[in-house]
Amino acid sequence: MEYELATRVAKLRPSGIRKVMALAAAREAKGLRTYHLEVGQPDFPTPTAITEALKERLSDMPGYTPNLGMPSLRSRVAALVQSKTDIKTAADQIGITTGAVNALAMSILATISPGDEVLVPDPGWPNYESAITLAGGIPVPYRLDPRKEFLIDLNDLETRITHRTRMLMINFPGNPTGGVADAEHLKAISRIADRHNLLILSDEIYSDFVFEGGHTSMREIHDPAKTIIVSGVSKTYAMTGWRIGWLIAEPEIVAAVGALAEPLTSCPCTASQISAELALDLDQSDLDVMRETFRRRASIASDILNEAGLLMTVPKGAFYVMADISRTGLDSDVYVARLLDDTGVAAAPGSTFGQTTRQQIRFSIATSDADVREACTLFVKHVNTLAGANP
Ligand SMILES: Cc1ncc(COP(=O)(O)O)c(C=O)c1O
Structure with a gap:
């Protein structure tokens, strides 16, 4: 190749x-x-109320929006x-x-900033690590405990904190775990963050999928000035392809994100923003279904x-279930390829979510009841x- 790629790509x-x-x-x-x-996307179509209403707006589509x-x-x-x-929330605390x-x-x-350490869940969504690395930061995994429904092992968390730790990322309901944190657990996390003066970045994209009781947001627990919440329409409204999300944070952080958006995206897609607004105005009973x-x-x-x-544990939210493959003695990367070849069942390897789940796999249950049943049965036999044990 004539050009060398930037070093950040190799990471x-x-x-x-x-x-x-x-x-x-x-x-x-x-x-x-x-x-x-x-794959982690709802198998429901985007509600027709959104797609039909959008059609009427297409001939009169505005151009760029603000960053x-x-x-x-x-x-x-x-x-x-x-x-x-x-909690009182104003528009300047929201960035789309x-x-x-x-x-x-x-x-x-x-x-x-380069050299800052950021605590990330293990197992956790791999994109956290990529984003931190791109920023020049250092991702530091902390342990979620499978014996405690994949909540945070708080002792382990505290031992990972150094003078360079700046942020704690959390994700409840969790991908890949289905773990849901109640207010007590969030309070314990918040106390640790306070002791070490950490920002909390809470990914709450699955907050509408808590199976029993409601979702408690970290915004209700931790000082909002030291909290960033991330969410969006992808999962809640079956709108993964529309690409609209948001952060909720102090106006200074939101304004900084706006400045970054200028060279990175200019602004989110205008038609998708209109569709997201339509989604938020929908009758929310589809969500219950x-x-x-x-x-x-x-x-x-x-x-x-x-x-x-x-x-591994009964999920309490999101749409994932973790299974143990340690009996096979195989690493999950190797195992998922064999499972697919031998049975046609596609699952995500635990290794992609961290070191603690190398001998686990993740099933996304965003497919039909019949496929979930058959796939799990085929997996057990396999x-x-x-x-x-069952030759
Ligand atoms: C934990 C978690 N956060 C964020 C996202 C990204 O959502 P979006 O489609 O809005 O970018 C996903 C998607 O799989 C996810 O699993």
């Missing part, structure tokens, strides 16, 4: 989920039966946050971004895996065959 780890997606797509292209439990999004959408999100948390992933990356770019569907599938998968002694 990015390829996503293990994308690798399985490509293998699964290649298998399907050959006409082979494939069960898609690898931080349409003022009307920022106000609408502020009102939503205020109504859910009972190209998906939650961009809100996370820009929040990190706005607050983390989605939540109940994910709860039911989580219980189908948990029952099958639990009976076989392969369930593990036992490999382990020699």
Whole structure:
């Protein structure tokens, strides 16, 4: 190649989920039966109320919006946050971004300087590590405890803090764990952050999928001046492809994200911002149907895996279930390729989420009840065959 790529590119780890997606797509292209439990996107269509209303607006589409999004959408999100948390929230505390992933990356770019350490969950969504690395920061994994429903091992967390630690990232309901933190757990986390003067970045993209009781936001627990919340429409409204997310933070942080948006995105896609505003104005009862569907599938998968002694923990939210593959003796990267080849079941390797889950795999249950049932049954047989317990 004539040009050398920038050094930062070499530091990015390829996503293990994308690798399985490509293998699964290649298998399907050959006409082979494939069960898609690898990807984390709702299997519901975007509500037609949104797509139909958008059609009417297409001929009169405005151009660029301000860097931080349409003022009307920022106000609408502020009102939503205020109504859910009972904490006064103004439009200048909201920044609209190209998906939650961009809100996370820009929040990190706005607050983390080279050499700063950032605490990330293990297991956790791999994009956290990439965004921190891009900012020149150092991701430092802390442990989630599978014996305690994948809540944070608070002792382990505190031992990871050094004089260079600047931020603590948390994610409840969690990907890949399905873990949900209650107010008590969030308070304990908040106390640790206070003791060490850390910013908390709380990824709450799955907050509408808590199966029992409601979601408690870190914004209700920790000093809002030291908290950044990230969320968006991707999961809640089955709008992953529309790419609209947001951050909720102090106006100075939001303004810094706006300055970063200028060279990175200019602004989020205007048609998608209009669609997100339509989504927030929808009758929210569709959401209850989605939540109940994910709860039911989580219980189908948990029952099958639990009976076989392969369930890590019963998920309390989001749409993921973690399974144990230690019986096979294989690393999850190798195992998911074999599972796909032998049975057609596509799952995400635990290794992509951290070191503690190298012998686990993640099922996304955002597929039909029947596929969840069949895929989990095929998986159990496969593990036992490999382990020699059921030759
Ligand atoms: C934990 C977590 N945060 C953020 C995102 C990104 O959401 P978005 O589609 O809004 O970028 C995902 C998507 O899979 C996720 O699992």
